[in-house]
Amino acid sequence: MHDLQHIARxxxxxxxxxLAADESDASADEKRxxxxxxxxxxxxxxxxxxxxxxxxxxxEYLTGVILYKETLTQKASDGxxxxxxxxxxxxxxxxxxxxxxxxxxxxxxxxxTKGLLGLHERLQEYRTTYGTTFTKWRAAITIDGDRxxxxxxxxxxxxxxxxxxxxxxxxxxxxILEPEVLLQGTHSRLRARAVIEQMMRVxxxxxxxxxxxxxxIIIKTSMALSxxxxxxxxxxKEVALDTVGALMETVPAEVAGIVFLSGGQTxxxxxxxxxxxTKLAREKNAPWxxxxxxxxxxxxxxxxxxxxxxxNLLAAREAFLARLASVAASVR
Ligand code: 13P
Numbered sequence: 001m002h003d004l005q006h007i008a009r010x011x012x013x014x015x016x017x018x019l020a021a022d023e024s025d026a027s028a029d030e031k032r033x034x035x036x037x038x039x040x041x042x043x044x045x046x047x048x049x050x051x052x053x054x055x056x057x058x059x060e061y062l063t064g065v066i067l068y069k070e071t072l073t074q075k076a077s078d079g080x081x082x083x084x085x086x087x088x089x090x091x092x093x094x095x096x097x098x099x100x101x102x103x104x105x106x107x108x109x110x111x112x113t114k115g116l117l118g119l120h121e122r123l124q125e126y127r128t129t130y131g132t133t134f135t136k137w138r139a140a141i142t143i144d145g146d147r148x149x150x151x152x153x154x155x156x157x158x159x160x161x162x163x164x165x166x167x168x169x170x171x172x173x174x175x176i177l178e179p180e181v182l183l184q185g186t187h188s189r190l191r192a193r194a195v196i197e198q199m200m201r202v203x204x205x206x207x208x209x210x211x212x213x214x215x216x217i218i219i220k221t222s223m224a225l226s227x228x229x230x231x232x233x234x235x236x237k238e239v240a241l242d243t244v245g246a247l248m249e250t251v252p253a254e255v256a257g258i259v260f261l262s263g264g265q266t267x268x269x270x271x272x273x274x275x276x277x278t279k280l281a282r283e284k285n286a287p288w289x290x291x292x293x294x295x296x297x298x299x300x301x302x303x304x305x306x307x308x309x310x311x312n313l314l315a316a317r318e319a320f321l322a323r324l325a326s327v328a329a330s331v332r
Contacts (some may be wrong), residue, residue: 002174003140003215004169004172004173004174004209004215004216005215005216007051007092007133007134007174007216007273008134008174008215008216008218008256008257009257009289010063010092010132010216011063011064011092011214011218011256011257011259012063012176012218012257012258012259012288012289012290012291013289013291014061014289014296014332015156015289015296015328015329015331015332016060016061016062016063016291016328016331017061017062017063017259017291017292017293017327017328017331018062018064018066018094018176018259018291018292018293018296019052019058019062019064019065019066019293019294019295019324020065020066020136020261020278020293020294020295020298021049021052021065021067021068021071021295021299022066022068022071022095022096022136022213022295023068023122023295024068024095024096024100025038025042025068026040027079028040028045028048029041030067031046031204032046032048032299032303033045033228033303033308035303036302036303036304036306036307036308037307037308038306038307038308039308041317042070042074042272043276045070045071045074045122045224045310046071046109047074047234047308048055048069048160048303049067049074050069050076050077050083051302051306051313051316051317051320052134052207052225052320053065053076053082053085053086054076054077054078055084055317055320055321057321058087058089058091058184058315058320058324059089059091060323060325060328061324061325061327061328062091062324063091063092064091064092064093064133064135065091065092065093065094066094066095066107066136066176067082067088067093067094067095067096067132068095068096068148068291069096069126072093072095072129072130072132075294081130082144083130083131083132083173084131087131092132092133092134092259093131093132093133094132094133094134094135094136094176095117095132095134095135095136095167096115096134096135096136096137096138096282096321097112097115097122097123097126097135097137097164097168098113098115098137098138099114099115099192099211100113100115101114101140102114102116104150104152104153104156104292104325106150107148107150107152107153108149108153108294109142109144110141110142110148110149110150110152111139111140111153112139112153112156112157112160113137113138113139113140113141113157114166115137115160115163115169115289116146116160116163116164116300117164118266119164119167120167120171122330123168123171123173123218123296124171125136125166125180126173127171127172127173128307132173132251133173133174134173134174134175134176135168135173135174135175135176136175136176136178136220137160137161137164137165137176137177137178138178138180138220138291139157139160139161139178139179140180141153141181141195141199141277142181142185143181143182143185143187143191143192143195143227144183144185144187144283145186145187145194146181146191149195149198149199153208153257154198154199154202154273155202156210157179157199158179158199158202158203158205159198159206159207161177161179161193161203161206161207162203162206162207162210163210164165164177164209164309165177165210165212165217167209169211169213169216169217170211172216174211174218175215175216175217175218175294176217176218176219176220176259177203177217177218177219177220177247178219178220178221178261179199179200179203179221180220180263181195181196181199181222181263182219182263183191183201183225183227183228183258183263183265184191184227184228184229184264184277184290185227185228185229185230186227186229186230186232187226187227187230188226188227188232189226189232189234189239189242190224190225190242191227192224192225192226192227192242192250193242193243193245193246195221195222195293196213196224196243196246196247196250197246197249198311199245200221200247200251201250202248202250204251210293213295214252214254214255214256215254215255215256216256217255217256218253218257218258218259219248219251219257219258219259220258220259220261220293221243221258221259221260222260222261222282223239223263223265223273223277223293224239224242224243224246225239225263225265225273228264234273234327236272236273236275236276237276239273239276239277240276240277240279240280240281241280243273244280244281244284244286245287248286251288253287253288256288256289257288257289257290257291258283258288258289258290259290259291259292259293260274260277260290260291260292260293261293261294261295261296262294262295262296262297263296264296265297267296267297267298267300267301267323268295269325270292270294270327271295271326271327272330273329274292274327275329275330275331277329278292278331278332290331291331292327292328292330292331294327297323297327298320298323298324298327299320300323301319301320301322302316302319302320302323304315304319305318305319
């Protein structure tokens, strides 16, 4: 367990964070490439990942990258397998191990995360063949007024997150537990805060009943934000107060670190909100280190500049590095 704590702590350090580049093949095609007018398919996904992972200098800002299984087997343009490329630069390769969402049986507007079946075997393969040291499991929690999330969605997702965490620790890797409270909806920031608190309380009760060692887990969370259809734009100070407040109320001090997802914020919002959160957490002596684990907020500028064209690659890498540098500066 000491090793796990060491790995977890080295993923969440001041001024550095984790890139999430773990979109499933379908999400990478539909939500990243197509959205930017770029052709889809395995070759374009390889180029998309190469654009990000082979950018010179990313090691200055990244401790780890979460990959999707296809990327484990693909190679950078110089022929180096992606996991090896990261390891050579002192960046830990991680792997998303859940298998996506399906409707929750009793409440089909909500979701449950799949992937416990065969998890043990997949973990062995990822660790021994590709050298991954950490993993991620994402649950998605929907807010609809006071009606959703249902108690069942919270409890069942917490149960699976806890089972996942135990299995991953047994396999000698660090689990990142991501109960994402979705931005979509008309809810207030205070409602988002209350749902984050509710989810964390149930999650830690469940983790305590299972075998997970909190010193060797990382929590990946949403910020407390007004819903995307609320018509309200929160200030960074408001976001920081409710996000740090929610986490200090509910996340035990032993947890190795907390990382944030960007969740549909613009790159600039995600940068400024994180800076305010970091500042407030420091003032309040929050017990755990905090950093970023963004996908969209880190990738957006680069994808826009790249547009799938070889001649834009250098400029796209510059845009990626510039965004990475400003997000990393917000956790310094
Ligand atoms: P976003 O930063 O785009 O929300 O993605 C983070 C992530 O890992 C979602 O699972």
